[in-house]
Structures are given as C-alpha cells and as structure tokens.
Amino acid sequence: MQRAPGFDTLAVHAGDSPDPSTGALERPIVHASAYAFESAEDAAAQFRGVLGGDGRSGHIDRGHIYTRWSNPTVNALETKLAALEGAEASVVLASGMAAVTGAIEAFVASGDHVVAPRGLYAETARLLRERMPRFAVTTTFVNDVHVESYRRAITPRTRIVYAETPANPTLAITDLRALADMLRACEAEGVGHPSGMLLVVDGTFATPYHQRPLALGADLVLHSMTKALCGHGDAIGGVVSGRAELVTRLRADAVRTAGAVLSPPTAMLLSRGVRTLGLRMKQASGTALELARRLEADPRIARVHYPGLASHPHHALARTQMERGFGAMIAFEVAGGLEAGARAYDAVEVIARAVSLGDVRSLLTHPASTTSASMPREDRIAGGITDGLMRLSVGIEDVEDLWADLDRALA
Numbered sequence: 139m140q141r142a143p144g145f146d147t148l149a150v151h152a153g154d155s156p157d158p159s160t161g162a163l164e165r166p167i168v169h170a171s172a173y174a175f176e177s178a179e180d181a182a183a184q185f186r187g188v189l190g191g192d193g194r195s196g197h198i199d200r201g202h203i204y205t206r207w208s209n210p211t212v213n214a215l216e217t218k219l220a221a222l223e224g225a226e227a228s229v230v231l232a233s234g235m236a237a238v239t240g241a242i243e244a245f246v247a248s249g250d251h252v253v254a255p256r257g258l259y260a261e262t263a264r265l266l267r268e269r270m271p272r273f274a275v276t277t278t279f280v281n282d283v284h285v286e287s288y289r290r291a292i293t294p295r296t297r298i299v300y301a302e303t304p305a306n307p308t309l310a311i312t313d314l315r316a317l318a319d320m321l322r323a324c325e326a327e328g329v330g331h332p333s334g335m336l337l338v339v340d341g342t343f344a345t346p347y348h349q350r351p352l353a354l355g356a357d358l359v360l361h362s363m364t365k366a367l368c369g370h371g372d373a374i375g376g377v378v379s380g381r382a383e384l385v386t387r388l389r390a391d392a393v394r395t396a397g398a399v400l401s402p403p404t405a406m407l408l409s410r411g412v413r414t415l416g417l418r419m420k421q422a423s424g425t426a427l428e429l430a431r432r433l434e435a436d437p438r439i440a441r442v443h444y445p446g447l448a449s450h451p452h453h454a455l456a457r458t459q460m461e462r463g464f465g466a467m468i469a470f471e472v473a474g475g476l477e478a479g480a481r482a483y484d485a486v487e488v489i490a491r492a493v494s495l496g497d498v499r500s501l502l503t504h505p506a507s508t509t510s511a512s513m514p515r516e517d518r519i520a521g522g523i524t525d526g527l528m529r530l531s532v533g534i535e536d537v538e539d540l541w542a543d544l545d546r547a548l549a
Contacts, residue, residue, distance in 0.1 A: 146417070225385075247275075281520050292324060310522065340360055370498060374404070375408050509529075
C-alpha cells in the first residue's frame with residue numbers, strides 16, 4: 139500500500155503541479171476577471187453547472203466563469219488547505235474576519251441562537267454582540283470553556299456552537315471531541331435547533347500543524363490565514379474548511395454573493411507561506427515552550443499561560459488534542475501589574491511591538507489596550523483578559539536572542 143503523504147509533503151505539493159502549457163514548476167498567477175466561452179451552448183452549460191437547481195451550489199463543474207466565483211490560482215490554494223485539514227473542501231476569503239462572519243451568517247436565520255465563549259477574539263465577540271442582533275440572531279457567552287457550560291446555554295434555537303482553541307489571547311483549551319459528542323447527543327435527544335447544530339472552530343492559534351478540529355468532530359474549522367499560514371506579515375486572508383455541502387453554501391453566500399473575494403496574487407503569497415508552515419511552526423513552538431518555561435521560573439513574572447506547561451489548567455487536554463507541540467503563542471502577566479508590563483513592553487528591541495501573530499518575527503501585544511479594546515471591560519475580565527496580560531507571538535529567531543531581549547526588558 140502506498141504511504142499517505144506527511145504534513146510537510148502535503149504543504150509543498152497539494153494543489154500544486156507544473157504548468158501544463160510551459161512545464162513551469164510555479165504556475166502563472168491568473169489575473170483574469172472573466173473567462174471566454176466556446177459557444178452559447180458552452181456558456182449556458184457552465185452557468186447550469188455553477189448555479190445548480192437552487193441557484194446556490196457555487197460549484198464550478200466545467201471551468202471558470204468569473205473570478206468572484208472561481209479562479210485557478212485561488213482554487214489551488216483551497217486544494218492545499220483542504221488536504222492539510224483533512225477536509226472535503228475549503229473556501230478562502232478576503233480576511234480572517236470574512237471567514238468568521240461567513241461561517242456564522244451563512245447558517246443562521248432570524249431567531250436563531252449562537253453559543254460562544256466570553257474569552258475570544260474581540261472582533262468575533264463584537265460581531266456576535268453588536269452585528270448579529272441586528273438580524274435577530276442572539277448569542278449566549280459562556281464564562282469558561284467547559285462542555286457543561288456550553289450544554290447549559292443551548293436553547294431550542296441554537297444553530298451554531300462556536301469555539302476558539304487555543305483561545306485568543308488567554309490560551310484556554312476547549313475539549314473539541316467532548317463538545318462535538320455533547321452536540322450529537324443533544325441532537326439525538328431533540329435538543330437544539332430543528333436543523334441541527336454546527337460546531338464551528340477557530341483554530342488560528344494552533345494552525346493545522348498542531349490541531350485538526352475536523353478529526354475531533356467539528357463541522358467547520360476556520361483560520362485567519364493572515365497569521366501563521368501566511369507567516370510573513372505580507373498578506374491578508376481567511377479560510378473555512380469542512381464538509382463539501384457546508385463549504386459550498388458558505389462559498390455561495392460569503393464569496394459569490396457578499397463578495398469577500400481573495401485576489402489571485404494574494405492567494406499565491408499565501409500558498410507560498412503555507413509550504414513552510416510545518417518548518418516554521420516546529421521552530422516557533424519549540425522556542426515558545428522554552429521561553430514559557432523560563433518566564434514561569436522568573437520572579438518578575440506573575441503568571442504564564444501556555445498549554446505546554448504542566449501548570450496550565452488544560453495541559454493534559456492539550457497533550458491529547460494538539461499535535462507536534464503546543465503552538466507559538468504565549469500570554470503572561472508581569473509582576474507589578476500594568477505599569478511594570480508597560481515598561482517591559484516599551485523596552486523590547488528584538489521583539490516587535492505590533493498586533494497580529496504567526497509572523498517569522500516575534501510580536502508583543504497588550505490586548506487590553508489594542509486587540510481586545512473593543513470589548514466591554516466586564517466581558518474582557520470575565521473572559522480572563524486582564525489589564526496586565528501580554529501576548530507574545532514567538533517567531534523563528536534564535537531562542538537565546540529572544541530571551542536576552544525579554545530579560546533586558548523585564549529589568
């Protein structure tokens with residue numbers, strides 16, 4: 139039996155093959171917005187293939203019509219990402235928030251209900267807290283990531299259960315298999331939405347290298363490709379992967395109708411970044427574990443959040459749910475509170491003071507005043523995002539240089 143390709147092999151080769159017209163190993167970027175038909179019959183047949191019987195399918199069965207619907211460069215990236223996730227299909231979108239918004243809005247209707255953790259990315263929380271109620275879609279935010287808390291929040295109109303693991307920025311770990319099993323048990327008992335409940339997982343912090351939520355029972359997994367999938371801080375995009383029928387519906391709503399289209403040149407940049415994802419994450423996560431251990435042992439640090447530490451409350455779960463390490467993200471609080479943390483933040487030299495994450499560069503962020511600033515303070519604190527919490531995205535620099543920078547800044 140032929141051996142199944144490994145992660146790094148898929149990252150390099152899936153979706154990529156030499157250009158059939160020239161033999162070039164790198165296919166040309168297809169910039170075209172529209173594509174020619176051979177005849178009236180061909181045009182009609184292609185539109186029938188795209189629209190299907192209900193006008194929603196979004197599948198391109200016989201070629202390409204219009205780049206908002208389908209593009210060869212973009213499709214190649216989608217094939218690569220689906221292979222890495224072990225998914226039937228993937229759809230790429232213009233940004234990570236386009237992926238979040240699409241994964242929710244494509245499957246809810248007026249009167250529906252979402253359950254989500256309180257400690258999650260602030261723009262996702264704002265989408266659920268402020269935008270979705272305008273369409274009569276409500277959300278219950280649970281204060282922790284325990285499956286029992288999710289279960290208590292489910293109503294007869296719960297359509298989506300949303301999880302973010304590891305959580306941004308607290309690094310809390312949600313038990314995805316237990317959560318998926320609970321939802322299926324609820325459905326068997328007639329609990330939840332009449333159309334069923336979807337488990338949607340934001341896996342941006344872990345990437346497919348460290349965690350594959352679909353294999354654990356999730357229906358859809360999404361990522362901000364801007365982060366580690368890109369890895370170089372030069373492209374913005376999002377992706378949602380899962381069962382083909384769900385991805386097809388999302389593509390029709392979020393890409394074809396709403397227009398959250400990823401441009402072909404950006405798709406090429408992102409595809410190039412994904413090829414080295416495994417190499418970068420191996421280096422960055424190994425460095426992150428070493429830095430987390432040193433920070434935890436340092437009296438100048440009050441608390442460290444990193445799932446690879448035995449002190450992390452979800453360490454045992456992370457060991458079984460995450461693969462090949464624990465990721466490149468660390469959160470910590472400086473002893474002395476916010477003022478001491480601000481002094482350390484101002485003093486770093488190798489580490490960049492910037493939002494975003496997953497870059498080859500290490501990036502330091504103060505969530506309370508930046509990425510989580512849009513959250514009501516009571517929600518932010520309840521979600522574990524304290525005033526003094528610092529978020530460190532570890533890059534691929536030498537560990538000793540990063541530690542020297544932190545040591546100097548803390549001093």
